[in-house]
Amino acid sequence: MTTATDNTTARRADKKPATMAQALQRAMRDAMAEDPTVHVLGEDVGTLGGVFRVTDGLAKEFGEDRCTDTPLAEAGILGTAVGMAMYGLRPVVEMQFDAFAYPAFEQLISHVSKMRNRTRGAMAMPIVVRVPYGGGIGGVEHHSDSSEAYYMATPGLKVVTPATVEDAYGLLREAIACDDPVVFLEPKRLYWSKSDWSPESPAPVEPIGKAVVRRAGRSATLITYGPSVPVCLEAAEAAREEGWDLEVVDLRSLVPFDDETVCASVRRTGRAVVVHESSGFGGPGGEIAARVTERCFHHLEAPVLRVAGFDIPYPPPMLEKHHLPGVDRVLDAVARLQWEAGH
Amino acid sequence: MTTATDNTTARRADKKPATMAQALQRAMRDAMAEDPTVHVLGEDVGTLGGVFRVTDGLAKEFGEDRCTDTPLAEAGILGTAVGMAMYGLRPVVEMQFDAFAYPAFEQLISHVSKMRNRTRGAMAMPIVVRVPYGGGIGGVEHHSDSSEAYYMATPGLKVVTPATVEDAYGLLREAIACDDPVVFLEPKRLYWSKSDWSPESPAPVEPIGKAVVRRAGRSATLITYGPSVPVCLEAAEAAREEGWDLEVVDLRSLVPFDDETVCASVRRTGRAVVVHESSGFGGPGGEIAARVTERCFHHLEAPVLRVAGFDIPYPPPMLEKHHLPGVDRVLDAVARLQWEAGH
Amino acid sequence: MTVQELPGAAAYRPTPPPAWRPRTDPAPLLPDPEPYRVLGTGAELDRALMLKLYAELVRGRRFNAQATALTKQGRLAVYPSSTGQEACEVAAALALEERDWLFPSYRDTLAAVARGLDPVEALTLLRGDWHTGYDPRRHRIAPLCTPLATQLPHAVGLAHAARLKGDDVVALALVGDGGTSEGDFHEALNFAAVWQAPVVFLVQNNGFAISVPLAKQTAAPSLAHKAVGYGMPGRLVDGNDAPAVHQVLGEAVARARRGGGPTLIEAVTYRMEAHTNADDATRYRGSAEVDAWRDHDPIRLLEGELTARGLLDEDGIRAAAEAAETMAAALREQMNTEPSLAPMDLFAEVYAEQSGQLREQAAQLRAELEAEAR
């Protein structure tokens, strides 16, 4: 394995730290350069480069027809993207914030998600809807929703969310290349997370639909995604002191769901906690816990627990820390995994 | 208990069969007569009495200012209802079909559900959003969605759905009387279901938030609601032949969720199947299975299973019977409850 | 005392707001106060076109009648008839070149058929064996659209994409009077005007949105006046005057094609039947109103004028009727066979590649179907 390590070190040399926002930008840039049918549209995506600067420079490099500042109307943005896709383009739509994607809900549910099926495959919808989501950035109300439950519950959509800089690039490339509509959820509070990642030699990524074990462990599995991945990794480190060796699975794709990777882990560990920022009730954790239990029932030493945002409207900036699932809440849940019962 | 039975029989005498649509109409009528702040608004609710005739006669009896045909715009309907509620009215909004509530999604999520909390209780939103939902009536696309997962995942909303004529009346009265916003889901295919129910002496109902055991049984619990309640009752009858004595719990209220009734039943039976028409993945069943498992893990002989609509766009009329969970699929799931393992 | 007389007033000159530039003149955007008409005005008529229009109107009326009859026989799940609106439907189809796109609503089966779509494919949605019965790309006809006004931004996006590509393709989007109240109508028209997309919006104002009359839908001078607020021209036309609709649509399509941008057209017409077969129109309108419109029937108007002008005779009338009957007989026959159902298609095109989850569910259904077949 020395050679492999050496190789990695060698490649590391030309790498400089990049943020997730930059990796996302680069993914769009590369896709646009390779494929003239890729168009970016949204509010402030052109001249300004987006309020998070994720589309920075695209309008300059590819022109305003390829990266377009639209009028301020989300249903109009997604609705015109549908028409563009009908004519063979691959629109990448930016919704400025999670809650501001709601005006486009009807277009998303009644057209984008269903078009392929209702036309018996004649009309694909290769649209990416980029949604900066989640909290932790001190945003005022309506700027921090975790809206993934809505998208997960909609057949026909794929739902993807990166937790690392590398995945941000790789998954967005995959999403743009995908012939199906993808809701691409970007964890706002990870936009400025960094990695020694070079856009010149992007790491190959698994196709959409594969979860990844971010940390191997034997005591229990933390099943998580997006903004909660770093929280879980931190919790896993902290858990070592308590004698727990936690495995952390980053789902990366909520739809399709990688039952294989998740269940393999849970069968190994016998215990699991699902961690996400979205409200617990009716949130993604219910589906995840239910399907893991259906598939791994006799391997489970304790019920699959959930650590999630409270079932309340997202709090104001000064109080959000009380809402967001942090390391302590994850550890509390791990402690409740009925350790006395065996293993 | 003879007296009670006698009483019931006596009361039955003055009862004539009423449909669920009629009971809903009667609930609005009685609420409007009692409380002048109750206003009904929506598309075609006035002169026509609604496409399902649920508001039949209200405009005639109370005038067009109390039961108003609005312009054709769902966000506008719910948005103006918010303003009316701000001024002290209790609007009852009709969305014509499930999928046609989506244009109002932003108003529902970003305002209706949050208003009380964001104003620290100063501004309540006593709005009822009536949504005819689900399939089984031969409707063309966009007329048969089961959209309850979206509403369940939204803190601040209550989500209610009747399965009987009596509950239709009682729950709608409760919903209108409720100071919180209620998404009131009306199972389309039960609109013409009948009961010997007299609007003159409506049965008292439990307040919103109470599930009810529709059929007692000891082998396993079917947890269900709305249009799937009759299916489960039928399945329970059929199951007797196989030697299973199934309990059927009608949730009636998805939010708040009655953990007590549901878990008491599951603890008794040790096995459970959640049955609903909505897509399985990301649907209500995940939440229900997960929370039951969290609370009843050591009482469970088998994982909580789910019988749901497929994870596909709602099918066209001629194919919907293949999608809707019917008696056979429920029985198949019951058969998979690992009976060999004990009990 | 005025400002001029004041000491120092001359020194005070409010600068005009620099972002304020006198924008487009609204006058040319305003529709005529009365619907544009051709019939009865003495305008010159192209005989070949008139006879084509006439034949299509007659065929269209027959198509509507046949589809309604099929619904009564249980052969269609539902049919929203365009009886009375055939002039709009037919003109919409004829105004387009083959490379153009049509964006119909649920009421516009006829426009799709008049454009050449196979009637069975066009009626698939309403028969209920599948959603969209045809390949939209092959026919350049978007799926018949049920969620109101949502097809309008699609038309704008498609027209915009075509223009970016350098194709001289025009999109024609149909919507009802009720649909103009939806937010999507607003957003689509605004995008179209800002992008100067080659798209034409035809509002068939048939007086009602199910039971709701126009007066409860809008307080505008006309629906065509909405154009002004987007900076596009509004045209008002008598929707039962086939040559007039054809002409106004043709002008708008030509304008869009040559880069002149979008147009909003309101065609004033009337829905002679109930909203669909499931609707009871007597609950919200009287027969006097319907009868009055019968006098303004699009076929009657055209037939009257063409006969009066000697452009059409009894033979021509009979020939059109016979052609329509032939079409209806063929349609009856096609629709009277049971459609072959494909339940497994439920899973076939949910995604480009079937997920494991859907494979499992498909297997379940397949097993059930096989068990049933046994």
Add this chain to the structure above:
Amino acid sequence: MTVQELPGAAAYRPTPPPAWRPRTDPAPLLPDPEPYRVLGTGAELDRALMLKLYAELVRGRRFNAQATALTKQGRLAVYPSSTGQEACEVAAALALEERDWLFPSYRDTLAAVARGLDPVEALTLLRGDWHTGYDPRRHRIAPLCTPLATQLPHAVGLAHAARLKGDDVVALALVGDGGTSEGDFHEALNFAAVWQAPVVFLVQNNGFAISVPLAKQTAAPSLAHKAVGYGMPGRLVDGNDAPAVHQVLGEAVARARRGGGPTLIEAVTYRMEAHTNADDATRYRGSAEVDAWRDHDPIRLLEGELTARGLLDEDGIRAAAEAAETMAAALREQMNTEPSLAPMDLFAEVYAEQSGQLREQAAQLRAELEAEAR
């Protein structure tokens, strides 16, 4: 050959479509081609009103500056300044009676404060210790609204409800130029006109929606022209001419109050600062444009004219400045104390009655807080 010359033509009379009635005349709905102005026109000025407007403008400008400074100091999470738009903000507040309702957007803290709302309560949202910092019912000020244009249907519904109740209450709704593109704008205006609700819509066209200039937002002659499509009057006013905005708003409010229905007003103004403190305006506009607007500053315009007319002197100017400083000092002091946070309020008013589920979650948070406090 015309139709008149044809045999039988006289017999042919197309009936006018009976549902077509000549509707409202659009002419009175059209806005003036240039923004309405008072300053520099020599119009008569009410001295007391002018001095009040002036004092409020100066106070408002100072409020904006102070809030921006507090943001830099980390005392506010974010502040969308209305510097440059004070004439609109102040006029909006002054145009209303106490019983009327104001529906502000996130940019309109100043309008709320000028209406009499406690500045700390008004800034609570932007400080971040709670969402809405005041009781909307008590002040008749709806929560500062962030999802664009969604407050407009609220205003319509409230005005409609008041009218049904027989109260002569008017609702004034504020929205930006960008917000006019949203579907909710369209639906709200349409409902208002159909219901003849006593509501006034004031669009502050400040040239930009974050980075997007008006030209990418609309192709309309003016935003005020959108009124025509709803059948309500549109008014165009110089938004930096405080007496003009005040007058136009006053007329619209009076019209609404006497049952005349809604009005759409476009006030042409300019956002002098970046969108919020988090925005970098140099990325999308040059300083020349900003400088040009500095010459058309609302305070400068009013001060210039009032001084020129002898209605305001150095003492008056100094007094206004001093009053503004006093307000700013008080605001600084109030905002420099840490707000008392109430984490348990997260659960307090999600529902009228707390559900068992929320009680459990509240208990969890309470335990955590107690553990932390130990």
